[in-house]
Amino acid sequence: MSGVVQGFTVIFIVIAVGYVLGRTEVLGPDAQQVLARLVFFVFTPALLFDSLATTDISVIFSSTLVIAGGSALLIGLAYFVLARLVLHREIPEATIGALASSYVNSANLGIPIAIFVLDDASFVAPLLLFQIMIYSPIALTALDLTALRDAPGRITLRDTVIAPLTNPIVLGGAAGLVISLAGWRLPHAVAEPISMLGNASVPGALLAFGLSLTGVSVLRKGESPRRDVALASVLKMIAQPLLVFALSYWLFGERGHHLFAQVVIASLPTAQNVLVYATRYRRGEVLARDTALVTTVASIPVIAIVALLLA
Template sequence: MQGVLQGFGVIGAVIAVGFVLAHTGVLDQASQLMLARLVFFVATPCLLFTLLLKADLHRVFSAGLVVALASVVCAGGIYLVLARLVFRRDGADTVVGVLCSSYVNAGNLGLPIAVYVLGSGAAIAPILLMQLLVLTPLSFAFLDTLTSGRRPSIMRVLSQPARNPVTVGCFLGVALALTGWDPPSIVIDPVTMIGGIAVPAALLAYGVSLRLGPRPLSGGSAGELATVALLKVAVQPLAAWAIARLAFGMSGKDLLAAVIVASLPTAQNIFVYATRYGRAEVLARDAIFVTTVSSVPVLLAISAFLT
């Protein structure tokens, strides 16, 4: 339980710094946009490159990956149906909403929680790599196509990942990991240093948006936001528990890891993506806020019950 509180405490502190900097006039909305662009185009590709370069890719092909993927499909699929039939969202907004409903904060929150609650960060690897190598490239392909204003072609859709800096960073990291090459310090150290900007800059930008943008829980559909939060902090972990327990017979720490990972709140970088494409920004911001707050008691309860 201490790991859950510590992980949330670190994130909350950095967001609060961004809020204070905006309140005192040190940062403004132009600064928020600049931070978001820096994170998207430079820092995040470098961070993902270094993470995947050092990752154990064999952990991708595990029962944990299947559970993670199935829980994402379950939560995101429900939102997809509701977005089209009930909320009447267009294509690009729907993609952001799907990410809000299913894309977990596996990096800056999942890793510390896994270390303190599960004793190792290895449990995060399957969903982290699945999100980076499958969910992120597919989402960007759809967003690039839907916001370009041009009729999509097969070649354009297939080539979108190669034109997106985040997915390029992912694929380069995996490619080098497969070769087993260990880049020299003079090559990898600058990339690692730049990648270290990604998480704090994204959190600062989010803090600025809380102060200068529309007030949290205002300016959007309360029903849609409640649906997204319910899918993220309740439906996704329940789906993970059912699949892990019934389909794979998981128990003990393996079952706890699968459910804890699925219970993580919406990742902050979804707000960066929404800002980059100018779609569903209020929904992304509020979903991060609500799921982060509501996931604290959920994670504490899961830790106590399954332990």
Template structure:
């Protein structure tokens, strides 16, 4: 129970930072371009630094823990399921459907995942495989799809070059390389004079993303008339309920996880949608309302689902 309470406190911290962004927008602090500036700075600079700082300090065996199979299978399943449901019922445009798929599968592994892994699971390194999977696979694939759907052009050369245009992926790969070198040599090879400023810049990523998200709430009403309420509700259902169920089935029956490993996989699958999805929507100026509503509602419902999982599996 104390760990669960601590995790709920973590959700409260996130809410306060979002509220700070809303208040800043309410009083026009930063001017009309403040939200865009925060989004772009976090996308191109702060978030890559954060990924490098986290992954470079993780033992390489933790980054590639077998639980990555659970995270991959459950995320791929709900992302594909949303695309199928969209083709059958919602008929959203390609770019919006991609945002919906990302909303369904993308985990908030940083600013909520780390506190949950620390306070509920007792091991913050458990989110490392999710960071790798999302940044090295789902993010470049999703952003490539957004590039193609928004420009109307498909180029194999551009698809192959797309990962080189993703600062988050480059930061993640750099962190993995440093982690591997550290495992081989027995010591961390980046001197403090270089690592500390990278880490400091990375620390600004989460609050900037959260405050930009809070700014987006100014003058908007979630699930308002005219928004695709059915699609948004479907995203939240897929993310917060179906994904943990799939994670349990894969972890329990396919990989034979039990106890702490099983519990960790299911809890992490119940994390809300990551704010990065809104960042990507803003980057391409598509599905902004859809992304915002999905993130907000999944963040509200996720603590309830995690509490139920804690009650059932502990």
């Protein structure tokens, strides 16, 4: 459990720094918007490029990829359908909510938890690859096609093809994957600045999250879409871990430490990157913010219960 405490301590301290910066207005009134765009357009693409370019892809393709990826897609799809049919949300808000209900905080919290609790960071790698190369492109393409259109109209085939090709996060991940598959190694003078920029992605996203909390009340009546947040939080913190347990236990026959690891990773909270995406597209920002905070707090007892039952 000490690993869980360490992981959450790190994340809360950086968020608190962002909150203090917002309260003191040291960075100006537009700091959160500027920092979120910097994370979206520069830091995160660099991180994805650097991570995938230096990763042995053969290690990633395992049952964990199927379990983590499949569960995320199913939970996200469940939210999207409920948001559209029951809550009557527009596609951009439903897409952000789908991400909030299933997009795992696999980098800034998942890696420390994997190292300190699971004693093996490789459990997070398949999920990172899935979220980078499959889940993000699907969601960001949907947002590109629905949230950024200047005028209403039919989505053309050209729009569908071009949208992912102009998204910096998708491009960064794809370029890194190509480098890894080809077995190339970039010159140190090129790789080092990319790595430096990528290292700023996680703290940048956390700081942006802290800045977003300034002057707001989480789950505030009339401002926060409480039903949406509740649905996303329940799916993320209850349905996703249970689904991963079912898939791991009955479909793949996993037991012991592997089963424990799969469920712990699924019990991680919503990634702060969802707020970065929401800020970029100016849709579902409060939903992303409130769900990230609620699931981050809720994940502490959830992971503790998983540890007591399965560790």
